[in-house]
Amino acid sequence: MDPILxxxxxxxxxxxxxxxxxxxxxxxxxxxxxVIGPNGAGKTTLxxxxxxxxPYRGRIAWKPEARLGYVPQGVDVNREFPLAVRxxxxxxxxxxxxxxxxxxxxxxxxxxxxxxxxxxxSSGEFQRVLIAFALAERPEALxxxxxxxxxxxxxxxxxxxxLQQIGREQGLTxxxxxxxxxVVLRYAxxxxxxxxxxxxxGKPMDILTPELLRRLYGDEVGFYRHTHGxxxxxxxxxxx
Amino acid sequence: xxxxVLVSGILAAAAIGYLGVFVxxxxxxxxxxxxxxxxxxxxxxxxxxxxDVLWGALPVLLLxxxxxxxxxKSAHLYEDAIIxxxxxxxxxxxxxxxxxxxxEAALFGDILHLGAGEMTVTILLSLIILLSVWALHRPLTLxxxxxxxxxxxxxxxxxxNLFFFVLLALAVGxxxxxxxxxxxxxxxxxxxxxxANLARSLKSLTALSIGFAALSTALGLxxxxxxxxLPGPMIVIFEGVLFLLTLTGKxxxxxxx
Numbered sequence: 001m002d003p004i005l006x007x008x009x010x011x012x013x014x015x016x017x018x019x020x021x022x023x024x025x026x027x028x029x030x031x032x033x034x035v036i037g038p039n040g041a042g043k044t045t046l047x048x049x050x051x052x053x054x055p056y057r058g059r060i061a062w063k064p065e066a067r068l069g070y071v072p073q074g075v076d077v078n079r080e081f082p083l084a085v086r087x088x089x090x091x092x093x094x095x096x097x098x099x100x101x102x103x104x105x106x107x108x109x110x111x112x113x114x115x116x117x118x119x120x121x122s123s124g125e126f127q128r129v130l131i132a133f134a135l136a137e138r139p140e141a142l143x144x145x146x147x148x149x150x151x152x153x154x155x156x157x158x159x160x161x162x163l164q165q166i167g168r169e170q171g172l173t174x175x176x177x178x179x180x181x182x183v184v185l186r187y188a189x190x191x192x193x194x195x196x197x198x199x200x201x202g203k204p205m206d207i208l209t210p211e212l213l214r215r216l217y218g219d220e221v222g223f224y225r226h227t228h229g230x231x232x233x234x235x236x237x238x239x240x
Numbered sequence: 241x242x243x244x245v246l247v248s249g250i251l252a253a254a255a256i257g258y259l260g261v262f263v264x265x266x267x268x269x270x271x272x273x274x275x276x277x278x279x280x281x282x283x284x285x286x287x288x289x290x291x292d293v294l295w296g297a298l299p300v301l302l303l304x305x306x307x308x309x310x311x312x313k314s315a316h317l318y319e320d321a322i323i324x325x326x327x328x329x330x331x332x333x334x335x336x337x338x339x340x341x342x343x344e345a346a347l348f349g350d351i352l353h354l355g356a357g358e359m360t361v362t363i364l365l366s367l368i369i370l371l372s373v374w375a376l377h378r379p380l381t382l383x384x385x386x387x388x389x390x391x392x393x394x395x396x397x398x399x400x401n402l403f404f405f406v407l408l409a410l411a412v413g414x415x416x417x418x419x420x421x422x423x424x425x426x427x428x429x430x431x432x433x434x435x436a437n438l439a440r441s442l443k444s445l446t447a448l449s450i451g452f453a454a455l456s457t458a459l460g461l462x463x464x465x466x467x468x469x470l471p472g473p474m475i476v477i478f479e480g481v482l483f484l485l486t487l488t489g490k491x492x493x494x495x496x497x
Contacts, residue, residue, distance in 0.1 A: 053391050070392035077386040081265050084441035091382050093393055117440040134392075 010058035037194035069139030104136035141173040251366035252414040257453025260432035273425035274327035278304040280334025305409035349420035349472035419472035430479040437486035
């Protein structure tokens with residue numbers, strides 16, 4: 001495996017509280033790593049550390065000069081700002097022309113959104129624009145923090161499918177936070193689960209056992225309720 | 241002479257209107273207001289030292305900008321409360337030390353009585369602010385939009401925020417001369433809020449905000465000059481009218497949809 005990212009003994013504290021402790025894993029080029037865990041487990045914190053936004057202890061080693069794309073969660077973005085979609089693309093590292101913007105948008109089936117205003121887009125459209133914005137910089141790895149709710153399941157499946165295709169075509173490595181276990185089972189080459197002190201890493205088939213899910217989310221599995229009625233409770237995963 | 245007053249006022253308002261775009265979308269409107277009141281003790285100091293009030297207001301404002309920056313950076317402090325405290329404390333100290341004959345000018349501005357030197361400084365500073373915001377508009381916009389997205393695109397978010405507050409302090413210093421410490425907060429917030437009612441892009445938001453600020457300042461100054469009224473309140477009233485008009489337009493558009 002040709003690693004694009006090596007993490008050794010990573011620990012992150014937020015406001016004096018340990019959020020991630022002693023986490024180690026490796027990501028190969030072209031892999032799709034899905035991070036799962038309940039709310040507040042430190043998934044977004046992990047991504048922010050991987051992007052170098054926050055201080056951490058331990059070692060995070062990206063392949064030298066690796067270009068990273070980042071799609072923040074909707075809540076971390078000011079959606080009121082009357083920014084035209086094409087203006088967002090003008091703010092990126094490279095100044096894209098109109099044609100390149102159209103191309104980036106059509107990558108995620110959103111051609112025609114360029115002249116719309118970000119504050120008038122639906123949650124799904126908004127997220128696709130953020131993905132297109134990240135992809136326009138031709139990243140080698142994309143870190144995608146999926147929002148917990150708000151987005152229709154059908155559209156979401158399409159986006160994962162599309163990202164998977166782009167990943168294959170361009171050798172893009174994907175790191176995603178996901179709340180939908182169906183998506184995780186279908187697309188992940190590696191699953192990373194986080195919940196306070198507890199963590200596990202492995203292939204989805206090997207580690208996504210009912211026992212693990214109970215350990216991760218507790219007995220109530222209230223977590224599944226906001227996956228929009230998709231049957232993803234531990235029993236229906238059909239594996240013991 | 242009045243023509244130069246108009247030019248200085250309009251340029252200062254334009255600079256403040258441009259920054260106002262980022263103030264309302266960074267959700268630091270209160271910080272802008274607090275800054276304006278901090279100018280008052282500075283003005284008191286300048287009056288005591290018999291120098292132009294701008295030289296008293298600016299250092300105090302810059303100091304306050306740095307304080308506001310650190311407060312806004314720290315997640316542990318009650319940001320709103322601290323800014324509120326800074327705000328009322330400065331007002332209290334300022335009012336205590338400024339004598340009555342100067343108080344009106346300090347609170348409501350005295351742009352109609354600017355000297356030639358003060359006008360030159362106002363015009364130059366306005367141009368510097370306008371150019372700086374223009375030069376920084378990429379990092380400023382990205383930071384307003386999402387600080388993590390800005391960082392992912394190589395923006396030094398902390399540095400951008402510090403620059404932003406320093407520019408805001410300079411702009412507020414100018415605004416104090418135009419509409420006074422009590423009303424300069426409205427100069428920051430109203431034109432950009434009115435623009436946001438209509439704008440569908442950053443370009444139109446910026447153009448409208450600068451345009452509204454300049455227009456209401458021009459109208460306010462002309463009316464105040466003609467009828468011997470205080471220009472500061474007149475300017476703010478015109479801004480308020482523009483805001484109500486744009487709000488009506490926005491609501492009508494929403495209903496039509």
